Amino acid sequence: MPSSFQDLLIDSPAPHILRLTLNRPEARNALRVQLLAELAEALRQAEADDQMRCVVVTGGPKIFAAGADVREMADVATAAAVSEQRQASWRTVHDFSKPLVAAVNGYCLGGGNELAMLCDVIVAGDDAQFGQPEIKLGMIPGAGGTQRLTAALGKAKAMKFVLSGEFFGAAEALATGLVSEVVAADKVQARALELAGLIAAKSPLALRLAKEAVRHASEAKLAEGMLLERQAFNVLLTSDDRREGLAAFLEKRTPNFKGR
Numbered sequence: 397m398p399s400s401f402q403d404l405l406i407d408s409p410a411p412h413i414l415r416l417t418l419n420r421p422e423a424r425n426a427l428r429v430q431l432l433a434e435l436a437e438a439l440r441q442a443e444a445d446d447q448m449r450c451v452v453v454t455g456g457p458k459i460f461a462a463g464a465d466v467r468e469m470a471d472v473a474t475a476a477a478v479s480e481q482r483q484a485s486w487r488t489v490h491d492f493s494k495p496l497v498a499a500v501n502g503y504c505l506g507g508g509n510e511l512a513m514l515c516d517v518i519v520a521g522d523d524a525q526f527g528q529p530e531i532k533l534g535m536i537p538g539a540g541g542t543q544r545l546t547a548a549l550g551k552a553k554a555m556k557f558v559l560s561g562e563f564f565g566a567a568e569a570l571a572t573g574l575v576s577e578v579v580a581a582d583k584v585q586a587r588a589l590e591l592a593g594l595i596a597a598k599s600p601l602a603l604r605l606a607k608e609a610v611r612h613a614s615e616a617k618l619a620e621g622m623l624l625e626r627q628a629f630n631v632l633l634t635s636d637d638r639r640e641g642l643a644a645f646l647e648k649r650t651p652n653f654k655g656r
Contacts, residue, residue: 403431406438409589412449412596414442417456424462425455427507432485439492449596449603451492452588453515454499455508457581463506463529466645479538479633483626486539489514493604495595499588500524501581505563510539513548516607517595518574519588520566521581526574527563534641534653538629543621547614548574 405417416438418425425431435453442448455461464482489496489511498515505527512518512526528541536542537558546554549572557564569575579587595603632638637653644651 401434401438403428404434404438408448410593410596412447413452413589413592414438414448414450415452415454415589417454418461419456421456421458423465424459424503425508426463426465427461427482427511428465428468429481429485432482436485436488439488442494443492446600448494449598449600450495450497450592452497452499452592453511454585454588455501457501457585459502460498460500460504460524461506461508461511462503463508466533466642479630482539486510486514490540493607494600495592495603495607497588497592497595499584500575501584503563505529506537506541507539510537510541510544513540513544513574516610517576517591519584519591520569520575520578521584522566522578523581524566524569524575524578525563526565526569527561528558529561529563531559532561532641532651533645534635534637534639534651535632536625536628538625540625542625545574548572 403418403420405419407415409415416435418427418431418435420426420428420431439451442451495517496515498512498518500512500518501521502523503525504512504520505525506529509526509528528537528545530537530541537545542554542558545558549557553572556562566575566578570578577587636656640653641651
């Protein structure tokens with residue numbers, strides 16, 4: 397893997413396992429364009445490497461990712477261009493054919509939660525907090541959050557969290573089926589690697605086909621919903637409420653939304 401990566405730490409803690417660690421602690425691992433591009437590139441290389449059979453994605457022992465980089469998205473003109481770059485990276489993550497295990501501690505919000513939901517197995521610490529708080533900024537999830545959260549939690553729960561922006565804890569995430577299992581916060585990394593080892597010991601061909609089959613069962617109607625989400629996201633990009641929401645966040649005040 398290239399040593400030029402700045403936002404991503406890469407190591408192979410065990411045979412056939414690659415670990416990708418989001419590495420922007422000063423920004424709570426906010427998913428700026430560069431971080432997503434590095435993540436996508438690392439996955440492209442892992443896809444081509446027959447020695448890598450399972451990938452663990454983590455933010456480390458304190459936080460997974462608190463969402464998109466708000467400062468990067470604040471300017472409307474920049475946001476439109478950035479949005480297209482981000483979507484290209486998201487597609488690479490979605491299309492990755494090998495198993496992905498998310499190791500989640502602390503905040504897993506917005507784009508962070510969307511990234512975790514793109515993984516095939518989620519191991520969460522009992523300190524984990526999940527949510528899609530985009531509504532607080534006059535926006536909606538833009539990388540599948542409305543669709544995958546609904547598939548995992550059901551309409552009633554998903555509506556509650558998407559419309560309110562409230563967070564929910566690991567116990568509720570487990571009870572509703574968002575995460576695969578919950579362990580003590582200090583055991584997350586070890587358990588994720590243990591599961592990755594169990595997975596990596598299996599037939600690579602069987603793993604790929606099993607992932608494809610299970611994904612088909614859960615995403616057969618996803619494409620239509622993703623298109624609708626994307627259209628709504630693009631409408632909001634140029635709204636006054638979006639500009640006000642981002643400005644209020646950066647200025648640490650309560651937004652004054654006008655509905656336009």
